Amino acid sequence: MHLFKLIGLLFSSLSVSAxxxxxxxxFNETYSQIVELKKQARIQEAAELxxxxxxxxxxxxxxxxxxxxxxxxxxxxxxxxxxxxKTSSExxxxxxxxxxxxxxxxxxxxxxxxxxxxxxxxxxxxxxxxRGKDLEDLDFIIRDYKSVxxxxxxxxxxxxxxxxxxxxxxxxxxxxxxxxTLKKYSSRPAxxxxxxxxxxxxxxxxxxxxxxxFGSNKSQLRDLISLIPLFGADEASRRLKAAxxxxxxxxxxxxxxxxxxxxxxxxxxxxFQELGDEMNxxxxxxxxxxxxANPVYPRRALARKIExxxxxxxxxxxxxxxxxxxxxxxxxxxxFDASALKAALQYKYLPRIVNGEPxxxxxxxxxxxxxxxx
Numbered sequence: 001m002h003l004f005k006l007i008g009l010l011f012s013s014l015s016v017s018a019x020x021x022x023x024x025x026x027f028n029e030t031y032s033q034i035v036e037l038k039k040q041a042r043i044q045e046a047a048e049l050x051x052x053x054x055x056x057x058x059x060x061x062x063x064x065x066x067x068x069x070x071x072x073x074x075x076x077x078x079x080x081x082x083x084x085x086k087t088s089s090e091x092x093x094x095x096x097x098x099x100x101x102x103x104x105x106x107x108x109x110x111x112x113x114x115x116x117x118x119x120x121x122x123x124x125x126x127x128x129x130x131r132g133k134d135l136e137d138l139d140f141i142i143r144d145y146k147s148v149x150x151x152x153x154x155x156x157x158x159x160x161x162x163x164x165x166x167x168x169x170x171x172x173x174x175x176x177x178x179x180x181t182l183k184k185y186s187s188r189p190a191x192x193x194x195x196x197x198x199x200x201x202x203x204x205x206x207x208x209x210x211x212x213x214f215g216s217n218k219s220q221l222r223d224l225i226s227l228i229p230l231f232g233a234d235e236a237s238r239r240l241k242a243a244x245x246x247x248x249x250x251x252x253x254x255x256x257x258x259x260x261x262x263x264x265x266x267x268x269x270x271x272f273q274e275l276g277d278e279m280n281x282x283x284x285x286x287x288x289x290x291x292x293a294n295p296v297y298p299r300r301a302l303a304r305k306i307e308x309x310x311x312x313x314x315x316x317x318x319x320x321x322x323x324x325x326x327x328x329x330x331x332x333x334x335x336f337d338a339s340a341l342k343a344a345l346q347y348k349y350l351p352r353i354v355n356g357e358p359x360x361x362x363x364x365x366x367x368x369x370x371x372x373x374x
Contacts, residue, residue, distance in 0.1 A: 020059070027053070027060045034078075043081050050075035051091060065106045069117070072099035076120055080127065088127035096121040100148070109155040115163040118152040119170055126175065142176050149174075162203070165192035169207065179214070186211040202236040209244055221251045235275060242271035246350070250290045253348055258319045262351060262358060269353040287316070287364060293346035295339045295368055302372070308332050309369045310340035318358040320349045328365070340368040 030053050037046035054075065061068035076096045079088065100117040107113040125145045130138060149171055156164055168188040171177070177185070189207035197203055205227070212223040224247055231241035245268035252261035301308075314325035322345050330337050344366060351358035 023056060023059050027056050030056065038078070043078060047075070047078035047082060050078050051095075054095060065102050069099050069102035069106060069113075072096070072102065073117060073120060076124055080120075080123055086127065087129035088124045093121075093124050093128065096124040109151075110159050112161055112163045115152065115156060115159075115161065115167055118148060119163070119167045121148055122167075122170055122174075145174070145176050160192055160195045162193065162196055165189040165196070165203070165207065168192065169210070172210070183214040186214060200230060200232045200237070202232065202234065202240055205231055205237060205240055209240060209247075212247070217251050217254055221248060221255070224248050224251070238271055238275060239277075242268040242275075245271070249350055253320055253350065254291055261320070265350055265353060265358070266356060269356065287349065287352070287361065289347040289349050289366075290320075291346070291348040293343045295336070295343035295370065297370060297372075298335060298339055301335050301370065305372045306332065306335060307371050308336050309367055310336050311365065311367050312340060312344050313363060313365045314344065316349045316352065316361040316364050318351055318360055320351045322347050336368070336370050339370075343368060 030049065034046050034049050034053070037043075037049065050071075054072075057068060057071045061071065072095050076092060076099060079086065079092045096117075100114065100121050103111070103114045103117040122145060125141065125148070128141055130141070133141070152167060156167075166189070168185050172182055172186040172189065174182070190204055190211060193201060193204040193207055208227055208230075209224075212220050212227070214220075215223070224244055228241065228244055228248075231237045231244070245264040249261045249264035249268065252258075252264065300306075308331045310327060311329040312325050313328050314322050317323050325341055325344050327337055327341070330340070347366070349361075349364075352361045353359075
C-alpha cells in the first residue's frame, strides 16, 4: 500500500472558496513540507507535522469532504508507517474514525474507499498501547474494534474486491478474536482474491498459504501439499511456493519424518537459488530452531526463587538435531546447567543446505533463561 499519495491536495482559492486565503497558503506550504519529509524518510517528523495540521486542514476543507477524508487517511498512515512498535494515540484513532465517517458519507459504506478506511482504523486501534489499561478500558477497546469490523462486514456482505480481501486478512490475524473466529475469517481473503484476480494469482495463493496455519500438524501438512501444484510460474508465486515447501519441511521435521523434511527443504533451496535470492531463508543468518523444548526449573532453584541463564554452543547436524553441546557461560554457576543441556538436546532446526545438500553447522549458540514468576 502506498502510504502517501499526491492527489491534488495543493489547492488554489477556487477549490476551497470558503477558506481564508492565508489558511490556504499556509496549508499548501505545510503540505509541501510533509511531502518533502516523507521523501527523506523522516516519517516521524512528517507524522507529527500532519497531526499538528489537522485543525488547519479542517478549516481549508470545511466544504470538501473528499479531500479532508483523504488527508485524515494520509496522516493516519504516516503514524502507522513509523513502525510496528509505534503506538496509536487517542488523537490518531479519532482522526482514523473521522476518515471512515467522511469516506462513507462521500463514497458510500460499500465503496473501496470506505473499506480501506475501515482497515486503516482497525490497524490504528490495534496499535493502542494496552499496557497499564484496566479491564474496563480493555473491554472498550475490544468492543470498539469489533464494532468497526462488524459494521464493515454487514455493509459489504455482497461485495467482492481486493480491498475487502485485505480487510479480512487483517481480521484473520487480529489479537482481539478467538482462534475459532480467526479460522472462520482466514478462508475469506482467498475467496475474495480469487473472484477478482483469479485462482492462481500470487495474492490468492498467499492468502491460501496463510490460511493453512490452523489445525493439527497433519492437517496443515495435508493442506499445504495440496497447494504446491497450484502455484504460478511468476517470481512472486515461485517465492511463495518455496515458502510453502519450507512450511512442509518444518511440519515433517516436527513429525519426525526427517527424510521428507529434507526433500522439501532442498526443493525450497533450489527455488530460492534459481531466483538468485541472496536473503535465502533456507540459509539465512538468523538460524533459529523450529522446535524448542521448555527447560525444567530445578527444584532447589525454584524453592529458593533463584533466577539465571545458560549460554550454550552446539552443532546442528545434517538432520537438524543437536550434537556436541557445551556450556559457554552460566549464572549462577552449575545450578541450571543440566536442565539447559537437556532442553537444548530436544531442539530441532531445518538443516542448512549448501550446493543442494545438508551440512553440519558448527558454533550455533543459544541462551536459555530461567525466570521465576509468582
